[in-house]
Amino acid sequence: MQAARQTTEEALAIEGLTRRFGALVAVDDVTLRVSAGERRAVLGANGAGKTTLFNMIAGDLPPSAGHIRLFGEDITELSPQKRVLAGVRRTYQKSLVFGGMTVRDNLYVAIRGATGPRLTIWKRAENQPDRAQTDALAERVGLTDRLDTMANELSHGEQRQLELGMALAHPPKLLLLDEPAAGLSTRERESLVAMLADLPRDLTLILIEHDLDIALKAVDYVSVMHNGHLLAEGTPAEISANQDIQDIYMGRHGK
Numbered sequence: 001m002q003a004a005r006q007t008t009e010e011a012l013a014i015e016g017l018t019r020r021f022g023a024l025v026a027v028d029d030v031t032l033r034v035s036a037g038e039r040r041a042v043l044g045a046n047g048a049g050k051t052t053l054f055n056m057i058a059g060d061l062p063p064s065a066g067h068i069r070l071f072g073e074d075i076t077e078l079s080p081q082k083r084v085l086a087g088v089r090r091t092y093q094k095s096l097v098f099g100g101m102t103v104r105d106n107l108y109v110a111i112r113g114a115t116g117p118r119l120t121i122w123k124r125a126e127n128q129p130d131r132a133q134t135d136a137l138a139e140r141v142g143l144t145d146r147l148d149t150m151a152n153e154l155s156h157g158e159q160r161q162l163e164l165g166m167a168l169a170h171p172p173k174l175l176l177l178d179e180p181a182a183g184l185s186t187r188e189r190e191s192l193v194a195m196l197a198d199l200p201r202d203l204t205l206i207l208i209e210h211d212l213d214i215a216l217k218a219v220d221y222v223s224v225m226h227n228g229h230l231l232a233e234g235t236p237a238e239i240s241a242n243q244d245i246q247d248i249y250m251g252r253h254g255k
């Protein structure tokens with residue numbers, strides 16, 4: 001896995017990224033690089049700055065300083081929509097699926113949303129979605145049996161699967177998953193790890209995860225944040241073996 005880091009092109013290059021909220025520096029001069037096809041986890045205790053970092057990469061929040069490059073292109077000033085077109089997708093800690101629609105229609109909206117001129121779900125009769133595409137997406141995230149189920153009738157884990165399917169509707173270049181295992185059962189966590197392992201290898205994945213075991217199983221390389229800083233980086237084995245980092249991650253060190 002590490003070979004991918006050394007030989008492939010750079011998917012994401014973050015340079016001196018900083019975000020202040022008044023006197024608070026939520027992300028403080030973070031510089032990191034992620035190779036194309038890499039699976040990276042961003043770990044850190046509550047308030048470390050992980051979500052703020054994601055918000056800046058996705059364009060949901062402007063940085064106070066610094067630059068973000070996606071495959072060499074400076075995207076720091078791009079709107080979130082333009083970043084989607086450039087290949088960035090993200091999920092949020094809170095589910096954004098449409099509860100009153102079926103799994104199939106949620107996937108259809110995601111497919112249309114990324115390609116169609118506007119959202120035309122109600123025109124489905126004259127504008128049939130590509131069933132093969134929705135079915136393939138559902139299969140990829142383990143929801144084939146739930147295609148006709150309303151999203152609000154899905155379990156929490158299935159809703160996260162649906163979110164992942166929606167994020168994959170048009171294969172992103174960079175996929176940002178914000179705590180994908182939050183609230184999942186042990187069995188659902190195992191299937192999440194398997195789903196992540198099955199993602200196309202050319203997709204670059206960064207995930208924020210509170211479950212250290214999941215993060216360490218699912219990624220090639222780990223960046224640890226603490227109080228807005230990038231504290232350490234290493235392979236899962238290196239991070240697991242570092243007691244100081246483990247203590248900080250588990251919140252045993254003071255802020």
Ligand SMILES: Nc1ncnc2c1ncn2[C@@H]1O[C@H](COP(=O)(O)OP(=O)(O)OP(=O)(O)O)[C@@H](O)[C@H]1O
Nearest residue numbers: 021024025026044045046047048049050051052053
């Ligand atoms: N919009 C905001 N306004 C003011 N402060 C904010 C805002 N967003 C985040 N913060 C603060 O910035 C710091 C970093 O928050 P952030 O949510 O990025 O951390 P995190 O590592 O994602 O934490 P968690 O694991 O709890 O989600 C925290 O102190 C938080 O209170």
